[in-house]
Amino acid sequence: MTLRRHSLLSKNVARALRQRLRREYQKGGRLPSELEIAQEYGVSRGTIRDALAILEREGAIFRRQGSGTYVNQYALNIQASIESAYEFSDLIRQAGYHAEIRPLTVERQPLPADIAARLERPPASDALFVRKLFLADGNPAIYCLDILPTDLVREPYQPEELHAPIFDFMRQRCYQTVTLVLADIIPRVMDGELAELLESPVGQALLQFDEVSFNTLNKPVLFSRVYYRDGYVRFSVLRKKM
Amino acid sequence: MTLRRHSLLSKNVARALRQRLRREYQKGGRLPSELEIAQEYGVSRGTIRDALAILEREGAIFRRQGSGTYVNQYALNIQASIESAYEFSDLIRQAGYHAEIRPLTVERQPLPADIAARLERPPASDALFVRKLFLADGNPAIYCLDILPTDLVREPYQPEELHAPIFDFMRQRCYQTVTLVLADIIPRVMDGELAELLESPVGQALLQFDEVSFNTLNKPVLFSRVYYRDGYVRFSVLRKKM
Numbered sequence: 001m002t003l004r005r006h007s008l009l010s011k012n013v014a015r016a017l018r019q020r021l022r023r024e025y026q027k028g029g030r031l032p033s034e035l036e037i038a039q040e041y042g043v044s045r046g047t048i049r050d051a052l053a054i055l056e057r058e059g060a061i062f063r064r065q066g067s068g069t070y071v072n073q074y075a076l077n078i079q080a081s082i083e084s085a086y087e088f089s090d091l092i093r094q095a096g097y098h099a100e101i102r103p104l105t106v107e108r109q110p111l112p113a114d115i116a117a118r119l120e121r122p123p124a125s126d127a128l129f130v131r132k133l134f135l136a137d138g139n140p141a142i143y144c145l146d147i148l149p150t151d152l153v154r155e156p157y158q159p160e161e162l163h164a165p166i167f168d169f170m171r172q173r174c175y176q177t178v179t180l181v182l183a184d185i186i187p188r189v190m191d192g193e194l195a196e197l198l199e200s201p202v203g204q205a206l207l208q209f210d211e212v213s214f215n216t217l218n219k220p221v222l223f224s225r226v227y228y229r230d231g232y233v234r235f236s237v238l239r240k241k242m
Numbered sequence: 243m244t245l246r247r248h249s250l251l252s253k254n255v256a257r258a259l260r261q262r263l264r265r266e267y268q269k270g271g272r273l274p275s276e277l278e279i280a281q282e283y284g285v286s287r288g289t290i291r292d293a294l295a296i297l298e299r300e301g302a303i304f305r306r307q308g309s310g311t312y313v314n315q316y317a318l319n320i321q322a323s324i325e326s327a328y329e330f331s332d333l334i335r336q337a338g339y340h341a342e343i344r345p346l347t348v349e350r351q352p353l354p355a356d357i358a359a360r361l362e363r364p365p366a367s368d369a370l371f372v373r374k375l376f377l378a379d380g381n382p383a384i385y386c387l388d389i390l391p392t393d394l395v396r397e398p399y400q401p402e403e404l405h406a407p408i409f410d411f412m413r414q415r416c417y418q419t420v421t422l423v424l425a426d427i428i429p430r431v432m433d434g435e436l437a438e439l440l441e442s443p444v445g446q447a448l449l450q451f452d453e454v455s456f457n458t459l460n461k462p463v464l465f466s467r468v469y470y471r472d473g474y475v476r477f478s479v480l481r482k483k484m
Contacts, residue, residue: 064459167483189431204431205430206429214316217306218316234428240421241409
């Protein structure tokens, strides 16, 4: 009952193929045979089959019974797939902008009751509040607040380390590996504080994601609240009807 | 390179298991062995393995190396998974409300240029505009506009048929089966028209999904614009970090 784990090689081949499809199959079309692709990339047929299975699951390619494998040009053009784990800077780059991180503040504060509940901690227990802004071509595009219970921190650290991606910090200083993120998708209207942070008019719509990250033992280890200013990163989702 | 297709039996067993997990594993916990579950449901181990693979892919269960299969209680409580194809009435019922459909209007109109482009039709070609409201406990929760090019309609029909789920109409009267839906997720603010339709204050945030549906040949056959009033249906997404 295990899901097939894809080898690093298959994943790399899938990445190379994905880039090639974006370049050469903007109008869709039929792919060469597995054997031909395998020869071209100098890898086994099993590896190619695995790489194509990854692309099929993403929706980038599909099979037509008895006729071959085709490119789904619509899925190729998805800017930010909502199912994928990503780093914010990558999202901004994928949308075609220059990405930059602006660290804002790091504070120790007690957990508000609702967030404590989602992190399965007692209310008011101590946590690190890390605020960052992600810029697209110099303009604020994503605002992120990470809330990390301090009971998880196992190693001394320099404050600057919290400016790096939080998952790196959690691995290195908390020995925590995040395997699953559960995100609630919430429509919001800019209030004064968000408008100032995101340099946008009050009253504009934006997306809020409330995310709980779980470690390998399925325990909640991080709460994040992320705001996406509309117009920079747009999320899409590809649904298969079975 | 084909994705494994799950049998109807596996899917039914997965559905039964999912309901049972929601009832009996609200705090997580370890599942009985494959063999035990197979015996209990009177199906083969292969079928159970398949059903568990479906639940693992949804994130509802996960394997811990050498220790067994566990329930992810967080994933179980997802109200509306954004990756799943669904009917609006089911979404409303899953959120705990009584669901009702209120058909609004059916009109023939020319396609606006942007939607014509997404449907790969000439601008101003003829289309059916079908508007419906979905009520939760009698309150407007979802407003849906389906835009179907009339060149697809192959059979005469009664206007009331357009009040049924549009995918049924497309199968029966257009011979079109939708296999894939690409949805853009857009934050919006209620304007006067939406506020009146959804009986909500102007200025409130809501989610807009712009959806293009594709048939088995990967051709766009339907454009839908759907508005979800916040507070009734909330979407979540479970992301696996690889």
